[in-house]
Amino acid sequence: xxxxxxxxxxxxxxxxxxxxxxxxxxxxxxxxxxxxxxxxxxxxxxxxxxxxxxxxxxxxxxxxxxxxxxxxxxxxxxxxxxxxxxxxxxxxxxxxxxxxxxxxxxxxxxxxxxxxxxxxxxxxxxxxxxxxxxxxxxxxxxxxxxxxxxxxxxxxxxxxxxxxxxxxxxxxxxxxxxxxxxxxxxxxxxxxxxxxxxxxxxxxxxxxxxxxxxxxxxxxxxxxxxxxxxxxxxxxxxxxxxxxxxxxxxxxxxxxxxxxxxxxxxxxxxxxxxxxxxx
Amino acid sequence: xxxxxxxxxxxxxxxxxxxxxxxxxxxxxxxxxxxxxxxxxxxxxxxxxxxxxxxxxxxxxxxxxxxxxxxxxxxxxxxxxxxxxxxxxxxxxxxxxxxxxxxxxxxxxxxxxxxxxxxxxxxxxxxxxxxxxxxxxxxxxxxxxxxxxxxxxxxxxxxxxxxxxxxxxxxxxxxxxxxxxxxxxxxxxxxxxxxxxxxxxxxxxxxxxxxxxxxxxxxxxxxxxxxxxxxxxxxxxxxxxxxxxxxxxxxxxxxxxxxxxxxxxxxxxxxxxxxxxxxx
Numbered sequence: 001x002x003x004x005x006x007x008x009x010x011x012x013x014x015x016x017x018x019x020x021x022x023x024x025x026x027x028x029x030x031x032x033x034x035x036x037x038x039x040x041x042x043x044x045x046x047x048x049x050x051x052x053x054x055x056x057x058x059x060x061x062x063x064x065x066x067x068x069x070x071x072x073x074x075x076x077x078x079x080x081x082x083x084x085x086x087x088x089x090x091x092x093x094x095x096x097x098x099x100x101x102x103x104x105x106x107x108x109x110x111x112x113x114x115x116x117x118x119x120x121x122x123x124x125x126x127x128x129x130x131x132x133x134x135x136x137x138x139x140x141x142x143x144x145x146x147x148x149x150x151x152x153x154x155x156x157x158x159x160x161x162x163x164x165x166x167x168x169x170x171x172x173x174x175x176x177x178x179x180x181x182x183x184x185x186x187x188x189x190x191x192x193x194x195x196x197x198x199x200x201x202x203x204x205x206x207x208x209x210x211x212x213x214x215x216x217x218x219x220x221x222x223x224x225x226x227x228x229x230x231x232x233x234x235x236x237x238x239x240x241x242x243x244x245x246x247x248x249x250x251x252x253x254x255x256x257x258x259x260x261x262x263x264x265x266x267x268x269x270x271x272x273x274x275x276x277x278x279x
Numbered sequence: 280x281x282x283x284x285x286x287x288x289x290x291x292x293x294x295x296x297x298x299x300x301x302x303x304x305x306x307x308x309x310x311x312x313x314x315x316x317x318x319x320x321x322x323x324x325x326x327x328x329x330x331x332x333x334x335x336x337x338x339x340x341x342x343x344x345x346x347x348x349x350x351x352x353x354x355x356x357x358x359x360x361x362x363x364x365x366x367x368x369x370x371x372x373x374x375x376x377x378x379x380x381x382x383x384x385x386x387x388x389x390x391x392x393x394x395x396x397x398x399x400x401x402x403x404x405x406x407x408x409x410x411x412x413x414x415x416x417x418x419x420x421x422x423x424x425x426x427x428x429x430x431x432x433x434x435x436x437x438x439x440x441x442x443x444x445x446x447x448x449x450x451x452x453x454x455x456x457x458x459x460x461x462x463x464x465x466x467x468x469x470x471x472x473x474x475x476x477x478x479x480x481x482x483x484x485x486x487x488x489x490x491x492x493x494x495x496x497x498x499x500x501x502x503x504x505x506x507x508x509x510x511x512x513x514x515x516x517x518x519x520x521x522x523x524x525x526x527x528x529x530x531x532x533x534x535x536x537x538x539x540x541x542x543x544x545x546x547x548x549x550x551x552x553x554x555x556x557x558x559x
Contacts, residue, residue, distance in 0.1 A: 008456050012370055018362030019371070019381050022430070025423050026384040029391070032402045090299030098296055107300065109546055110307050116538045117310065118484025120514045121531050125310050127518065128317055128528075147306055154303070178285060180292035201390075208392025210487040211511075215518060235394045235487070242401075242491055257398040261391070268390040272383075 030261075037258035040064075040251030049255065055221040057241070057249040064252040066259065068223045072138070072231035073263075075224055076213065077206040079142025080149055084206075085199055087146075088153030092195075093183055095154065096161040097169075115151035122148055123215030136218030138227045144212050149202035156201060160194020161187060197274040204267040208260070210235035234260045314535055318528030326529055331497040336526040338533060340499045341513035344414065347500065348493065348509050349482045351418035352425060353475065359422075360429030361464075361471060367430075368437040369459055389427035393488040396424050400492035415503040417493025424488060425478040432474020436467035469551045476545040483537055486511040510534050 041049050044064045052065015095107060126144040134140045164187050172182040188195070210233075218230020219240055232240075237256050245253050325335040363381070371378045400420030410416045440463050448458040464471075486509075494506030495516050508516060510530055517527035 004454060008454060011456050012366075015362045015366035015370055018359045019366040019377075021359045021363060022381055022384045022388055022426060025426070026387050028403065029395070029399045029423075032399055032407070033395070036402050087299045087302060090296050091303045094296045094300030099300060107304055109542065110304050112546070113539060113542050114303070114307050116480050116484070116542045118486070118511050118534060118538065120484075120486050120511045120518075121314065121534060122310075124317075124514065124518065124527060124531050125313055129309075129313055147310075150303060150306075178289040180289045180296065181285070183296075184292060204390055204392075208394065210392065210394040211515060215515075235392065238394055238398065239487060239490065242398075254398060254402070257395055261395050264390055264392060264395070265387070268387060271390070272386060 033254065033258050033261055036251065037255035040248060040255040041258070043248060044252065044255075049252070050259070053223050055237070057245070057252070062249065064248070066234065066237065066256055068221060069232050069234045069237050069256065070259070072217075072224055073207055073233040073235070075138050075227075075231065076141040076145060076217070076233060077203055079138065079227075080145035080206040081199065081203060083142055083146030084149040084153055084202060088150050088198075088202075089157055089188070089195065091150070092154050092157035092161055093188065096158045097183055097187070111151050111154050114147070115155070119148070119209060119212040120215075122212040126212060126216035131216055135228060136216060136230045138217065138224060138229070138231050140216040141213050141231075141233075142227075144216055145206045145209060148209060148212060149205050152202045152205055153198045156198030157191070157195045160191040160198070163194065164190045193274050197271055200267060200271045200274060204264055204271070207263055207267070208235065210239055214239060234263075311535065314528060314531045317525075318530070318532035321525040321529035322532060326526065329499070336517070336523045338510065338513060338526070338530045340497055341508055341510045341530070342533065343499050344507035345483055345509040345511075347507070348414060348418055348421065348489075349479055351414065351503070352421040352482055353478065355419060355422035356425050356429055356478065357475060360426050361433045364430050364433035364437055364471075365459055365464070367434055369455070369463065385427045385430055388423065389431075391424075393424065393485060396420050397488040397491050400488065405492055411504060412492065412494030412496075412506040413504045414493050414500045414507045417489045417507075417509075418503075420488050420492045421482050421485060424485070425481050428478045428481065429471075429474050432477070433467070433471045436470025436474070437463060439470065440466045469548050473545050473549040476541055476548060480538055480541045480545070483509070483534070483541065484511055485509070486515050490515070510537075 044052075049064060049066060050070070051067050052063060053067045054063040054065050055068060056063045091111075095104060095111075099107060122144055126140060130140045130143050134143070168186050168190055169182055172186040173179065177185070213233055214236040217233070217236065219232045219236050220230045221232045221237070224231040234256055238253050238260075242250070242253050326337055327339045328335055328337045329339055331337045331340045367378060367381065397420065400416055404410050404416035404419055405412060444462050444466055445458055448462045449455075453461070489509060489512050493508070493512075495508045495512055496506040497508055497513065497516070500507040511534060514527050514530045514534065517523050517530065
């Protein structure tokens with residue numbers, strides 16, 4: 001009897017430790033990124049680092065300004081949202097309210113598969129199908145990212161739309177409004193905060209995406225000049241240069257990761273806030 | 280007049296809605312078709328030889344490394360993920376402060392981009408713990424990355440197990456631990472399994488978190504501390520070299536087939552969840 005009690009307590013302790021692992025992981029990640037990245041920001045100077053438009057680590061003295069990458073990331077994310085949100089939202093309405101059951105059984109796994117395709121595969125697709133048309137450019141990045149965030153936006157919007165009580169739809173139709181008018185004037189606005197949460201999550205995906213983007217965007221470290229010219233993102237900067245970077249250059253790349261991490265934390269917080277509002 | 284205008288508006292929105300739905304699926308088919316068209320002609324027996332040379336550009340070592348990487352990261356992530364889900368659903372009181380913190384950190388983990396995981400893995404496992412570029416560094420990094428996925432699906436599966444199961448077991452004199460392992464976990468197994476399969480999908484497709492943790496050596500690793508590249512990293516390396524794009528697309532075909540298989544398996548297992556609790 002006593003032995004059993006000890007065993008019970010031991011296992012409960014083990015379960016507790018397992019549950020604490022995710023806290024431990026987050027603390028460790030924050031600590032190691034900050035400890036390795038923040039000193040570099042101090043050495044370069046916060047303003048020079050964030051707002052400097054020149055990134056040329058091989059110059060003497062080297063220049064470490066990531067403004068062009070921040071702008072590059074923002075451009076390509078905005079473009080992905082412009083492409084992905086309308087298609088995603090309309091598709092979500094289609095899947096939740098219009099689509100015949102038979103077609104749904106094909107489309108739903110299809111959308112899931114779109115989420116499962118690895119980003120390098122998207123990159124290869126982009127290199128062969130999009131780059132020949134638009135070149136290694138911001139536009140190519142926007143198109144590939146727009147496709148990649150589709151499943152996120154579709155999935156979350158679909159469940160938000162499904163959660164709207166059917167009385168909304170029926171009431172509106174009973175008042176004489178057409179089917180689509182009801183869907184877009186009554187049902188979609190009622191699902192607004194869920195859809196917004198989906199868009200925010202899509203923004204997070206787009207900003208954090210690395211491999212597909214560097215394969216289609218050209219990655220020039222300069223202020224973006226046109227949508228048809230190349231640009232570099234924060235994520236791209238890290239992957240491309242980390243292989244050979246040393247000293248302050250390496251630290252500056254880790255600091256780029258810190259900036260990215262802070263962006264993501266802000267996005268995650270707004271996502272949680274939006275999700276909380278829904279309930 | 281307005282009625283006519285309304286009718287036209289309805290038509291336009293009907294077209295937009297159907298159009299977007301069809302477009303989404305056409306895009307998927309186009310991507311798959313394109314990759315097959317580009318890659319299938321390059322699939323030859325030499326791509327599957329056990330040793331990689333710059334002539335045969337074999338993907339076999341990468342395929343084996345992918346399997347090892349997947350197994351190792353699962354071996355670490357599954358106990359942590361499932362046990363923490365057990366703690367959250369079976370032991371902790373809801374509304375508990377600790378539980379709230381765990382939820383916030385899990386959500387944070389699932390939002391962190393893979394390149395940030397890669398940076399962390401490089402700083403902590405590769406450099407600080409001095410494991411070097413190794414399959415072990417890569418696997419632990421990926422284990423942290425898939426932890427939230429396994430936690431969430433296990434938690435959902437566990438809380439879907441009806442309380443009658445637990446009460447019945449307690450009523451028969453079983454202790455809490457026994458109830459968890461003999462009754463609750465088996466009943467939740469399909470849901471947990473479906474989540475694990477999705478996690479496999481993430482590992483198989485991952486690149487950015489691995490380049491600077493497990494490195495890019497193209498041979499079969501002979502120890503956990505050897506560097507190795509998975510299929511996805513293999514593809515990225517080929518694209519960087521630019522000499523073997525055809526073989527790159529062939530690798531994409533293999534990767535795509537794997538991912539489609541994984542998704543189908545997950546959907547199949549998830550379908551069986553509904554059966555539990557109803558007829559047993």
